[in-house]
Amino acid sequence: MIANFSLINTTKTTLGPASLCQYLISKGIEVNTLYVPKDNNELYNQNELSLIASEILDFDIIGFSSFTISEERTLQLMRHIKMQYPNKHLILGGPNVILDPERLLNEIGVDSVCIHEGEIPLENLVNKYLDGNYTDIDGLWFKKDGLIIKNPFQKPLQILDDIPFIYYKKNYKRLTANGFIKETNLAETPDNPCMPNNSIYVMASRGCQFSCSYCINHTINDINKKTNSKIIRKRSNRKLISELYDIIKNEPNINAVFFFDDDFLIRSEAELKGFECEYKNKINRPFYIFAHPNSTTKSKIDICYSAGLRSIEYGLQTVSSGILNKYERKDSSQMIIETLQYTKESGYNITISIDFITNSPFETDADILENINFILNLPGDFIVYVHNLHLFPGSKLRKQFDCGTGNENKEYQNNIIEGKVFNEYFSKLLMAMQGYHTDSEPDKFGSLTRKEIYYFIETKTISYLENLTMLNNKITLTDVAAHYV
Numbered sequence: 001m002i003a004n005f006s007l008i009n010t011t012k013t014t015l016g017p018a019s020l021c022q023y024l025i026s027k028g029i030e031v032n033t034l035y036v037p038k039d040n041n042e043l044y045n046q047n048e049l050s051l052i053a054s055e056i057l058d059f060d061i062i063g064f065s066s067f068t069i070s071e072e073r074t075l076q077l078m079r080h081i082k083m084q085y086p087n088k089h090l091i092l093g094g095p096n097v098i099l100d101p102e103r104l105l106n107e108i109g110v111d112s113v114c115i116h117e118g119e120i121p122l123e124n125l126v127n128k129y130l131d132g133n134y135t136d137i138d139g140l141w142f143k144k145d146g147l148i149i150k151n152p153f154q155k156p157l158q159i160l161d162d163i164p165f166i167y168y169k170k171n172y173k174r175l176t177a178n179g180f181i182k183e184t185n186l187a188e189t190p191d192n193p194c195m196p197n198n199s200i201y202v203m204a205s206r207g208c209q210f211s212c213s214y215c216i217n218h219t220i221n222d223i224n225k226k227t228n229s230k231i232i233r234k235r236s237n238r239k240l241i242s243e244l245y246d247i248i249k250n251e252p253n254i255n256a257v258f259f260f261d262d263d264f265l266i267r268s269e270a271e272l273k274g275f276e277c278e279y280k281n282k283i284n285r286p287f288y289i290f291a292h293p294n295s296t297t298k299s300k301i302d303i304c305y306s307a308g309l310r311s312i313e314y315g316l317q318t319v320s321s322g323i324l325n326k327y328e329r330k331d332s333s334q335m336i337i338e339t340l341q342y343t344k345e346s347g348y349n350i351t352i353s354i355d356f357i358t359n360s361p362f363e364t365d366a367d368i369l370e371n372i373n374f375i376l377n378l379p380g381d382f383i384v385y386v387h388n389l390h391l392f393p394g395s396k397l398r399k400q401f402d403c404g405t406g407n408e409n410k411e412y413q414n415n416i417i418e419g420k421v422f423n424e425y426f427s428k429l430l431m432a433m434q435g436y437h438t439d440s441e442p443d444k445f446g447s448l449t450r451k452e453i454y455y456f457i458e459t460k461t462i463s464y465l466e467n468l469t470m471l472n473n474k475i476t477l478t479d480v481a482a483h484y485v
Helices: 015-026 046-054 068-084 095-099 101-105 119-131 216-226 237-248 269-282 298-307 321-327 333-346 365-376 408-417 424-431 450-458 464-476
Strands: 005-009 031-035 061-065 089-093 112-114 140-144 147-150 172-176 179-182 199-202 256-259 287-291 309-317 351-358 382-388 435-437
Touching: 005 015, 015 031, 015 061, 015 119, 046 068, 046 172, 061 068, 061 119, 068 089, 068 095, 089 095, 089 119, 095 101, 095 112, 095 216, 101 112, 101 140, 112 119, 199 237, 237 269, 269 298, 298 309, 298 333, 309 333, 333 351, 351 365, 351 424, 365 424, 365 450, 424 450, 424 464, 450 464
Parallel strands: 005 031, 005 061, 031 172, 061 089, 089 112, 199 256, 256 287, 287 309, 309 351, 351 382
Antiparallel strands: 112 140, 140 147, 172 179, 382 435
């Protein structure tokens, strides 16, 4: 006899919970999936807490999927449910848990945590729970009788084709002000002018070849080494395309595919050629990818453009050699330049986006100016996104930043929420450059002109406060400022 399982997703990101549902359903385990996101770090109101709690009455195990940004909201919900139903087993998973499992296991309402990928550990928990002997499951840590039980890592699934692609939105119930409803529109429609609407989101691979010090992949790659697992795991072209086709053939509102792989272009040219043939024949829709500049070649761009590639988002983050060393990243700025030049010369209609990270306690004004000057000299059409550096608790870079409070994550996140910015002047100048740059307006960068950018650089000392006020206003005028933090 297996336990009844309900999964609650408190964030707008659905891909991790989707995989768990897909895997468990394929093993004959029914999953009651609740989609209850809110914006950023917003908490639930009393009505929402009551509505969610009323949906899990008949379930033995309640899983919660969280990110750092939704951590307080998730813990608020877990405390509420534990108070109402103290005998239910509440398990927490997500990137923030993988980075810092013991801190979160010690929170009120948390009975166990998933310390890596959750498919196999959750299957084992659901199967063993009602027998009462379940605290020895690899991949899970438990809190029992005042003690923490730390089990070893579970080797994750090595063949992603073993997870059938049963599309997540067909199975979950979404929270509204009046209760839960079944989803009818399978397309994603993010409120962001720079992200494609009416897309289906897909993870065709897992893993990243890099181990940046601020990123969860640094920890995940360490875990993969300990479990003798592959760093990169990919779905086969045959399985990916056939299951994708089965989903979208009856969904005319899905007009594009967004591959959320860390680096879609990590594939070989031979793999991409196979993808091109299958994708054009069966899917034939535009698609969008994340990629690393150093995985990019002209041939890969040719192949993918022929298949339907229309957008690449690159995580450049910085061009400063000092900050690259701090983040344990390789310089990839030249490949960005070459890609922009090549797509322009080839007449390819590919939107290229470039991510930068700022608001960092490790940066100097000179580091940020390097990024600004790099952007000013880029060729062609592109979009600039600027993100705040988030020092996630448990990350390698987090451990190098000591606030001395014992609760560094909350203090650092409060700085972000309250609008406190490291190297505020030049960080905000970079933020005001977010958005579109086109050859038709070569001197326009986001909400600023080239002349304005030089003015702000040259007059920082003599007009600091006045300029800062103007920059704050300029940031509100950018195309993407409200969507990327």
